[in-house]
Amino acid sequence: MTVESTAGARKAPGAAKKAAARGSTKTSGSTKTRGARAARNAPAKPEIVQLLTPEGKRVSHPEYSIDLTSDELRGLYRDMVLTRRFDGEAAALQRQGELGLWASLLGQEAAQIGSGRALRDDDYVFPTYREHGVAWCRGVDPLNLCGMFRGVNHGGWDPNQNNFHLYTIVIGSQTLHATGYAMGVQKDGADSAVIAYFGDGASSQGDVNEAFTFAAVYNAPVIFFCQNNQWAISEPTDRQTRVPLYQRAGGFGFPGVRVDGNDVLAVMAVTRAALEHVRSGNGPMLIEAFTYRMGAHTTSDDPTRYRHDSDLAAWRLKDPITRLRTHLTDLDAADQAFFDAVEKESDALAKRVREGVRSMPDPGAMEMFEHIYADGHALVDEERAAFAEYQSSFVDSEGH
Amino acid sequence: MTVESTAGARKAPGAAKKAAARGSTKTSGSTKTRGARAARNAPAKPEIVQLLTPEGKRVSHPEYSIDLTSDELRGLYRDMVLTRRFDGEAAALQRQGELGLWASLLGQEAAQIGSGRALRDDDYVFPTYREHGVAWCRGVDPLNLCGMFRGVNHGGWDPNQNNFHLYTIVIGSQTLHATGYAMGVQKDGADSAVIAYFGDGASSQGDVNEAFTFAAVYNAPVIFFCQNNQWAISEPTDRQTRVPLYQRAGGFGFPGVRVDGNDVLAVMAVTRAALEHVRSGNGPMLIEAFTYRMGAHTTSDDPTRYRHDSDLAAWRLKDPITRLRTHLTDLDAADQAFFDAVEKESDALAKRVREGVRSMPDPGAMEMFEHIYADGHALVDEERAAFAEYQSSFVDSEGH
Amino acid sequence: MTAMPIVKAINASLRTALENDPKVVIMGEDVGKLGGVFRVTDGLQKDFGDDRVIDTPLAESGIIGTAIGLALRGYRPVAEIQFDGFIFPAFDQIVTQLAKMHARSLGKVKLPVVVRVPYGGGIGAVEHHSESPEAYFAHTAGLKVVTPANSADAYWMLQQAIQSDDPVLFFEPKARYYDKGEVNADAIPDPLHAARVVAEGSDLTIATYGPLVKVALEAATAAAEDGHSVEVVDLRSLSPLDFDTLQASVERTGRLVVAHEAPVFLGLGAEIAARITERCFYHLQSPVLRVGGFHAPYPPSRLEDEYLPDLDRVLDAVDRALAY
Amino acid sequence: MTAMPIVKAINASLRTALENDPKVVIMGEDVGKLGGVFRVTDGLQKDFGDDRVIDTPLAESGIIGTAIGLALRGYRPVAEIQFDGFIFPAFDQIVTQLAKMHARSLGKVKLPVVVRVPYGGGIGAVEHHSESPEAYFAHTAGLKVVTPANSADAYWMLQQAIQSDDPVLFFEPKARYYDKGEVNADAIPDPLHAARVVAEGSDLTIATYGPLVKVALEAATAAAEDGHSVEVVDLRSLSPLDFDTLQASVERTGRLVVAHEAPVFLGLGAEIAARITERCFYHLQSPVLRVGGFHAPYPPSRLEDEYLPDLDRVLDAVDRALAY
């Protein structure tokens, strides 16, 4: 990076939105700058990696390629459809009062399945609260995810069972856990990789930038995977940065790349290359998956207050699932029977989730006092005993 | 910045030290990389801005120039000599038990005077705890600085008197204050600039990176001035970053530049240009002044435990004051009488500081309860009264 | 006089402040177009512009750190932390900078920064959205900590907090956001740091604040049915804490129960118990009893009804105190 | 049995831990070649390599956050925060992650992380280097908080903290770093979370910890000259706090003074006063009195002798308690 190449580069107001509406993937990196030298050495190749256009056309990229069997392609399709269906079912369950909240991944299926399916079993994932698709790839039961949104626990699954860490709500803090974990992998002499998911909003948190520093300094095998879904609740990405986020990495001395986050093939290709990079002892890498949050931030949110239907319409044309379906059809890699089967399977999944959530029991009151410490704590014991006595006073007075 | 240009770029171990020993200013930006594509588009011009060589030879730079009168040059010399002398006197006062601690700026005079003298009166400075030279430029009485190191207060000067904020010890936190202040300047429609000093170590703190984000997003008129003195106490810069620090800015979308921090002319030229940049509404800028901490971290530190005399020897050859003195002599801009006069003035300054510190009264015990709140607080009132009573119990019992 | 929910009272108070003082600025995550996740800042950016109602990057340390800088430049920032559990990334800026800078400057610098924090549980939320971290701040010299329990206090205490030259942590009981109350914008408000007796009684005092004032009042009513006369003190200010009002009450009643949602261990109740026992040693007929959160992370929402001090738990403490 | 200062006892304890368990790693700012600013880690990097004794970037949140990650991978990190006043940038990681992850996972994840913090005043330092922030952590469920007052405890409590599967905040009384005491590496240590009666007495109990244990013992000696028999309890563990030992003492003596350097308001003394008063209501002949820091930022060093609780201030409280 030279001084001039970014001197004063800043996003023209609204540029991202307009570009999105036009279906363009060009970013503000080379838009006109004010009061500073314009960007020189503009990249010769497209700034964003894409292997499947919004229309489903397979294209090539000078650096990233992928060659999947029909089976694998169908697998990705199935993953995305099932994930979307389960996600939609969870949102419905929230409306029915069965969940307290749901954070939908609608629109981000390709970013999650493409990266999730690139991982090895021994790799380790640190998610945010929205990585239902990655969880799916890791074999985490969707019902586990529902537990915390229903409010029966704060997560509660065993991260080591699928090498998929607990959901983390405090924005950005998991990127440091991922970095520390990767430092441990390195100490163990293993060639596993670690992947930390985070959002465009999270890129502003001190913790995320400290994670960049630690990972770079220790050369830790961690991929920072930013799903830039253009929104942090109501704030567009230009409230977090004035240049494309993948460029953040360069300032910390490791490579960053932007990929079309709605293109499952490109995401997989880029993630595979990044995994290879970090496994080979080259230190961390940043992937920015450029995508769009099609739903509300969570079921508590009302996006009509801050964004336009036209944006949504433009992004609907880039839907990750439709795109792959067209490609599968073009390739003759899938027929109606396959699509029907996936549909049927997703009905069954939705049913299982619905029934599973509905029958999920509430924890007992005494569980409040469990698992606060691994080795026990006198105060907890005291409070547990006092509460049990308090509770039994009701039982007594009510005569059962 | 493109992906390739920094792909995997990392500092070869010890590169900085070796470069320093060789007197070279070339940095690791283009050293060999392992397991990743080598840097392309290497900068055509030197990565570091220098206008006066270590030998005192005036050189030119394609982008930065400066034209100072003999008076101005002599002024810079005087500033540096007086600052160094005052700094040395303070260190001596610490050894004599008059100060509890001192953080010496030895070796960093050019970085501080060059930047400090580039500022306008209405600009605002946010220092760390080592900016004695900048304080000097702002007209802050050296005795004010000594107060906190003596332990009679935590600073206590009025920042608005010289637009020089209080020393800040919690590493990096002042960069956010500077950014907020700059946002205020912008709201006021003023064309003042703000400058935040910080160290190479501080670059790792979340706060500093959050400051970069806020400043970039709001386009705030703030210069981030990093004195990379190669050490954070005992840790060399490669514990904080694997690429030159000025490059950090690019990832946040604003320009960064590295300047020879021992070259007062280059520092001034670069700071002036940066001031122009931020005043003109282009948003923040990062300056990395590449220098060396010639002394201990503070008087409590023992640098022999972690660094070699040979490093010091190499850097002694780049002394900022000697360099300018040679230049002044070469230009015939100063004669022995001038140098003698400055020497005499610095003796007087040292004497004033020595006497001032020695006669600095301790605060009274009741001052503990003052200035905790602007509008008062019942608990403080209660504790103040109780303490006064407690104290008077001694007076009583001892009969005075 | 208008009846409005607390959330509207705060909105109205912010509006008044923006109108009255051009130096007031509002900042935080999603405070602009969205009007905040609770709509507390609804409509303010539209009416006052994004120069005065500022959507910030997602970084709490940055929010407080830049608020400090703005205050140094003469502004009066009102910064929002979106939820109680997200104040911790800003903890360093609050505790080492915001709280200490006035003292560091020997009084030359003033930092009129208000930090608004929706706090407390009972809204069925996921982790980190239901906490009561007020004790951390009350323990910290240099900060003031207040919390209204009704619409009028929400309106007026926020006015006073913004006018204060000290940093004020303004804790808003989010579970009560939609409780309605009268607000008289022409009233002469009580002092910001005065506690208030909200129900008179002679047998026992309940001291509480924020979300539990309502519960305490219900407890007083229920106790009255059992023939016990319970006084309720709404503390309103946690730092400074109005011990004089509380002492006077306990001297009348001889018994004290303190209730808060925050964990009991080192919660405000600990300080109140210690200090009131010292002040009223010969008046107390029972030890000061405390009702509050357990020494546990705030539980998942399906357990929060068990976790939160409710009418029964407060009455249980009242009974135990009266039984001494 | 060897006599060594606390700073050496901690060093020896770290060395033992590094030798006994390959999963133990030390991390922090300047812990490597320099051996820490207090030389606590002197020689360890040389002997165990920079893979196990890790100089970190200058970022406390990063230190604790990566320590959590290392623990998740099966390591047992011992992280150093260079000075008390610099723990706050890590506050979020400590309070929202380190403290809560075990509960979040319903017990599946364990975080055996020790956070070493040199704390307390009296060393003539500049701002932020003399603070006593222990109450913030004792208020936080999920953390354990301990503090040794002598070399033997420093050695053994650190061994126990490192072996604990819970996160432990290990506060080191830096003003006592050079006080010498016997360390028997073959002894069977007391339980980590037990308080200890370090001087027996019958008229009054002083409860304290860390740097003030020495002062309390001096006070007991001085009081004895006045004919008062003072018992001293070294609390050692602040979370959990051994109230049983303390209660037994107060039941014997009937009076309690609590001393700590941390501010009195919501300091550990508040909780102790509240709880002991509840437990010993009919035994207490005077209210629990507290001696500690004021509600003020830690003062400049030329005032610290006035600020810190010393022999006179402790005796003053003893006298006041006895006068009831």
Ligand SMILES: Cc1ncc(C[n+]2csc(CCOP(=O)(O)OP(=O)(O)O)c2C)c(N)n1
């Ligand atoms: C430290 C912290 N601050 C604030 C929040 C509240 N919050 C939850 S999600 C969110 C926006 C996150 O945006 P982004 O990182 O882009 O992720 P996305 O939700 O878009 O996936 C905010 C502000 C939080 N969870 N943690």
Ligand SMILES: Cc1ncc(C[n+]2csc(CCOP(=O)(O)OP(=O)(O)O)c2C)c(N)n1
């Ligand atoms: C938050 C915080 N952590 C740790 C320290 C202790 N400390 C004081 S100076 C220093 C090193 C600073 O290095 P750098 O930023 O390079 O500045 P320099 O001292 O070299 O000028 C450290 C670790 C501190 N003051 N603040």
Ligand SMILES: [Mg+2]
């Ligand atoms: Mg987002």
Ligand SMILES: [Mg+2]
């Ligand atoms: Mg440095």
